[in-house]
Amino acid sequence: MEKIDLLQGNLEMMILRVLSTGPQHGWSIAQRIHVLSAETLKIEEGSLYLALYRMQRKRWLKAKWGTSENNRRAKYYELTETGLRQLENQHSAWERLCTAIATVMHAEL
Amino acid sequence: MNLLDRLLSLLRSRQLDREMDEELRAHLNREAEQNMARGMSPHDARFAALRAFGGVEQIKERARDARGGLWLDHLLRDFRTAFRQLVKAPGFTLAAMLILGIGIAGNTVVFSLVNGIYLRPIPFPQPEQLVDIDITAPKWNLVYTGINYDAFEAWRRENQTFAGMAHWRGGAFNLAIAGRSEHLPGQQVTHDLAEVFGVQPALGRMFRADEELRGGPKIALIGHHLWQEWFAGDPAVIGKTITIDSEPYEIIGVLPSTAVFPSRAAVWLPFAEKPNRQGWAGNAVGRLKPGVTVEQASADLLRIHRAHIPEAKEYEVTSPVVQPLLWRYLGRDRTIGVVLQGAVLALLLIAGANIAGLVLARTLARLPELGLRAALGASRFQLLRQLVAESIVLAALGGAAGVLLGRWLLAGALRLFPDLPAWSRFDMDWRFAAFMTGLAALGVLVAGLIPARHTLSRVDVRSVIGPAAQHATHPTSRLSTLRMLVVGEIALALLLLFVAGLLGRAFLRVQQIDPGVQPERRLIYGLSLSSAAYRDNASRLAFFEQHLARLRALPDVEAASVSTIIPFSGTHSGSFFEPEGGLPGGPDAKSPVILTRICMPDYFATIGITFAAGQAFSEQNWPYKIIVNETLARLFWPGENAVGKRMRSRGSNDPWLEVVGVARDVPHYGLEREVRPGVYVPFFAMPQAAAGVVLRTRGDPEALAPTVRTLLQEQDPSLPLMGMSTLEKMIGQSLFLRRMYSGMTVLFALVAVAMAMAGLYGIVAYVVGQRTREFGIRLALGAPLHELLRLVLCEGARLATVGFGLGIPTGILVGFALSRLLFGVRPWDPLTVGAATLLLGLIIGCACLVPARRAARVNVIEVLRNE
Numbered sequence: 001m002e003k004i005d006l007l008q009g010n011l012e013m014m015i016l017r018v019l020s021t022g023p024q025h026g027w028s029i030a031q032r033i034h035v036l037s038a039e040t041l042k043i044e045e046g047s048l049y050l051a052l053y054r055m056q057r058k059r060w061l062k063a064k065w066g067t068s069e070n071n072r073r074a075k076y077y078e079l080t081e082t083g084l085r086q087l088e089n090q091h092s093a094w095e096r097l098c099t100a101i102a103t104v105m106h107a108e109l
Numbered sequence: 110m111n112l113l114d115r116l117l118s119l120l121r122s123r124q125l126d127r128e129m130d131e132e133l134r135a136h137l138n139r140e141a142e143q144n145m146a147r148g149m150s151p152h153d154a155r156f157a158a159l160r161a162f163g164g165v166e167q168i169k170e171r172a173r174d175a176r177g178g179l180w181l182d183h184l185l186r187d188f189r190t191a192f193r194q195l196v197k198a199p200g201f202t203l204a205a206m207l208i209l210g211i212g213i214a215g216n217t218v219v220f221s222l223v224n225g226i227y228l229r230p231i232p233f234p235q236p237e238q239l240v241d242i243d244i245t246a247p248k249w250n251l252v253y254t255g256i257n258y259d260a261f262e263a264w265r266r267e268n269q270t271f272a273g274m275a276h277w278r279g280g281a282f283n284l285a286i287a288g289r290s291e292h293l294p295g296q297q298v299t300h301d302l303a304e305v306f307g308v309q310p311a312l313g314r315m316f317r318a319d320e321e322l323r324g325g326p327k328i329a330l331i332g333h334h335l336w337q338e339w340f341a342g343d344p345a346v347i348g349k350t351i352t353i354d355s356e357p358y359e360i361i362g363v364l365p366s367t368a369v370f371p372s373r374a375a376v377w378l379p380f381a382e383k384p385n386r387q388g389w390a391g392n393a394v395g396r397l398k399p400g401v402t403v404e405q406a407s408a409d410l411l412r413i414h415r416a417h418i419p420e421a422k423e424y425e426v427t428s429p430v431v432q433p434l435l436w437r438y439l440g441r442d443r444t445i446g447v448v449l450q451g452a453v454l455a456l457l458l459i460a461g462a463n464i465a466g467l468v469l470a471r472t473l474a475r476l477p478e479l480g481l482r483a484a485l486g487a488s489r490f491q492l493l494r495q496l497v498a499e500s501i502v503l504a505a506l507g508g509a510a511g512v513l514l515g516r517w518l519l520a521g522a523l524r525l526f527p528d529l530p531a532w533s534r535f536d537m538d539w540r541f542a543a544f545m546t547g548l549a550a551l552g553v554l555v556a557g558l559i560p561a562r563h564t565l566s567r568v569d570v571r572s573v574i575g576p577a578a579q580h581a582t583h584p585t586s587r588l589s590t591l592r593m594l595v596v597g598e599i600a601l602a603l604l605l606l607f608v609a610g611l612l613g614r615a616f617l618r619v620q621q622i623d624p625g626v627q628p629e630r631r632l633i634y635g636l637s638l639s640s641a642a643y644r645d646n647a648s649r650l651a652f653f654e655q656h657l658a659r660l661r662a663l664p665d666v667e668a669a670s671v672s673t674i675i676p677f678s679g680t681h682s683g684s685f686f687e688p689e690g691g692l693p694g695g696p697d698a699k700s701p702v703i704l705t706r707i708c709m710p711d712y713f714a715t716i717g718i719t720f721a722a723g724q725a726f727s728e729q730n731w732p733y734k735i736i737v738n739e740t741l742a743r744l745f746w747p748g749e750n751a752v753g754k755r756m757r758s759r760g761s762n763d764p765w766l767e768v769v770g771v772a773r774d775v776p777h778y779g780l781e782r783e784v785r786p787g788v789y790v791p792f793f794a795m796p797q798a799a800a801g802v803v804l805r806t807r808g809d810p811e812a813l814a815p816t817v818r819t820l821l822q823e824q825d826p827s828l829p830l831m832g833m834s835t836l837e838k839m840i841g842q843s844l845f846l847r848r849m850y851s852g853m854t855v856l857f858a859l860v861a862v863a864m865a866m867a868g869l870y871g872i873v874a875y876v877v878g879q880r881t882r883e884f885g886i887r888l889a890l891g892a893p894l895h896e897l898l899r900l901v902l903c904e905g906a907r908l909a910t911v912g913f914g915l916g917i918p919t920g921i922l923v924g925f926a927l928s929r930l931l932f933g934v935r936p937w938d939p940l941t942v943g944a945a946t947l948l949l950g951l952i953i954g955c956a957c958l959v960p961a962r963r964a965a966r967v968n969v970i971e972v973l974r975n976e
Contacts, residue, residue: 025132025135026132027135027136027139030136044163045133045161045162045168046162046163046164046167046168046171049129049132049133049168049172050168050172053172065128068135072135072138073131073135074132074135075128075131075132
């Protein structure tokens with residue numbers, strides 16, 4: 001599978017989206033994105049965790065330690081109010097961008 | 110992420126690291142489990158997971174980076190590394206710590222001493238407004254006469270420039286409460302003294318203006334110290350009674366513990382009864398109105414003074430003098446302070462040069478290591494940061510050593526000081542110590558950067574590591590820096606040694622001055638009879654005669670006598686006399702104040718004063734007789750024999766007193782001080798209440814002290830004994846200051862010489878080390894051994910000569926600047942110059958000897974093999 005370079009902002013947006021359904025830990029976030037993207041996207045763990053820490057510092061997420069499905073300790077991330085607002089803003093911005101680009105690409109030249 | 114978060118994350122960094130570790134590991138495990146579920150073997154599963162993950166440590170590193178607070182983390186790590194590096198080179202570290210420590214300690218101690226005396230402002234509100242007021246009378250040969258109360262009152266009433274003025278006279282009183290009695294210093298003060306200083310009594314109240322009048326109430330304020338000791342700090346002390354000179358006084362207040370001026374008075378009394386309101390004694394202090402200058406105040410008081418001349422003729426020859434308070438008490442002569450600070454600064458410079466040399470040499474030795482690290486990827490910034498960290502750690506260690514040493518030295522020095530102004534505090538000045546340490550850090554850093562700058566700017570690895578570098582001699586520029594440092598050290602050390610020599614000789618010269626008395630086996634103490642118990646001349650005379658008789662009965666007492674004023678005791682009492690026929694210079698000549706001592710006939714024999722002409726008065730032949738000293742004889746009757754001449758109190762119609770003897774001069778005020786004209790008046794003529802007793806003992810005078818106390822107790826138990834000492838001790842104490850600064854300078858000089866020698870040894874050894882190869886070749890080519898030795902010694906001699914050339918002329922110049930302290934020793938004194946040069950030359954020779962011997966033992970074969 002060839003690597004598509006993902007922009008940092010896009011990754012963050014997707015993480016926020018995944019977390020909008022509820023608190024999850026790092027591995028399950030990566031799994032979700034992989035699955036939801038029909039296995040197109042496999043997030044590099046390095047980028048994932050760096051993004052998570054970054055967003056935690058920016059207070060878009062808050063973290064808590066808990067027990068995972070298989071009874072192991074895991075760190076759960078949860079959206080904050082700020083994070084939710086970020087998600088909405090970024091999502092709409094992205095939609096507009098996509099529409100604009102699509103228009104350009106499909107336009108009759 | 111704000112600063113607070115960064116700091117917090119730094120503090121919790123270990124915990125955060127662990128959490129991150131755990132989280133990433135959990136992820137890895139899940140991945141591995143998933144792989145195994147897909148059928149991989151556990152080993153492969155794990156491996157695949159790891160590979161997919163990327164570098165775990167790198168992720169952690171980047172996460173830590175992003176966390177921030179990183180520079181602090183790195184700096185701490187650098188400090189730890191620096192510390193470890195220094196521990197690995199104990200010789201260098203200890204030497205550097207010692208040198209830095211000595212330099213910093215010396216400077217901090219001297220600075221704290223000078224600061225404590227001179228620089229700290231006196232602890233009163235608005236101290237710049239406080240001025241000392243006194244009266245000067247050049248015609249009486251007195252710089253300060255003391256305050257005349259009537260004049261003072263006139264000034265206080267009529268001035269326009271002062272916000273307040275107060276007057277006090279110091280004295281000592283017999284204080285007693287039930288069960289305790291002591292003779293303690295106290296002051297009689299005008300009511301506004303506390304107000305002028307701006308202090309409040311700690312308890313109770315100050316005197317009122319109406320209480321200052323003659324016949325006023327017997328009230329007193331007690332000192333804080335006395336309150337604690339005698340009354341255990343009881344707040345109900347107000348209203349209690351204390352007996353002062355056998356009379357009851359009511360305590361109306363307690364003085365504050367801080368800001369008590371000028372001396373540690375145990376009691377303040379109102380200016381009512383005791384003092385002689387004519388006459389001149391005591392001091393005055395004033396607070397200027399805001400914006401008024403000292404000159405204006407001076408002119409104001411002079412105006413008032415002149416206006417009162419018609420009532421008091423003496424006002425013609427006296428005039429008020431106003432000056433800032435500190436000037437009066439500390440003198441404007443700062444020479445001693447400057448000498449000490451200069452000496453210790455020279456020491457610091459030498460220490461600095463030594464450190465610079467040490468660090469320079471060490472950094473040169475470490476260049477290969479630095480080059481290697483640069484080649485392996487350390488950035489310039491990282492190398493620089495490490496050097497900075499090392500400098501800071503080294504300076505901190507040196508500073509810590511210096512502070513410890515300094516505290517110890519300061520405590521020791523203070524214990525030697527007998528009599529400090531009460532307001533001065535000598536805490537170690539931390540700001541100064543910190544400043545010095547910072548300076549040291551800077552110095553060390555610069556010394557380290559100079560050789561390392563090439564490595565830092567270019568990463569040319571091969572020039573610093575590898576075989577070529579080991580054989581290259583270092584560029585001459587570095588060597589000449591070292592040479593200059595050592596020459597400077599030698600010059601400074603010589604300068605210091607020279608000055609110390611001069612001061613030492615001056616001290617010896619002062620010590621050899623004839624004290625005019627015989628100091629050995631003399632015991633001295635003072636007695637003060639209370640006016641209540643001994644009301645008239647007869648009773649006082651009887652007391653002293655009995656006391657002396659009992660003393661003479663003791664087997665160890667050879668002679669005993671009494672005089673109101675003992676030499677070297679710091680006391681003085683003056684009056685005015687004139688010879689029959691008037692002063693030689695006519696009525697307008699200076700009529701200096703005459704030191705007047707009232708003594709028993711055998712006083713001279715007891716204390717050891719000899720006569721230049723005539724003899725002492727005797728028990729039978731004393732009425733209207735007087736004895737003068739040589740200075741007075743020369744003043745009143747120049748060129749003639751004073752015996753048989755007559756004199757009397759100036760301006761009086763008392764009967765003439767006949768001079769029966771001319772006593773040899775005694776330097777009463779100190780061995781270095783000027784001798785005043787003085788007289789001795791028979792005790793029988795005017796028996797005093799306060800006098801000093803002198804005993805000539807058979808053996809050790811101090812051994813007699815307990816016996817004397819018992820004797821006094823038996824005679825009059827209420828009388829305390831004051832200031833018991835031996836004459837030798839008193840003379841020694843009068844020399845204290847000179848001994849102190851001469852001794853300190855000598856100490857600094859010796860340490861400086863030791864350090865300079867260490868520096869010289871270092872560089873000569875270094876040069877020899879550099880030229881080992883050359884020596885080996887020379888030896889192989891047949892050069893005689895002494896040729897090599899000559900080369901080494903030449904190196905040392907060359908440096909020494911330049912150092913001498915700089916040091917000696919500077920030393921002579923400094924000697925001129927200090928001539929005031931030198932007491933007649935000439936600045937170019939050849940003995941001192943010669944001795945200092947010789948001594949230094951000798952030590953330099955020794956310092957060069959070791960490297961010379963090492964040069965001689967160069968293993969020729971080794972050297973040739975390494976070629």
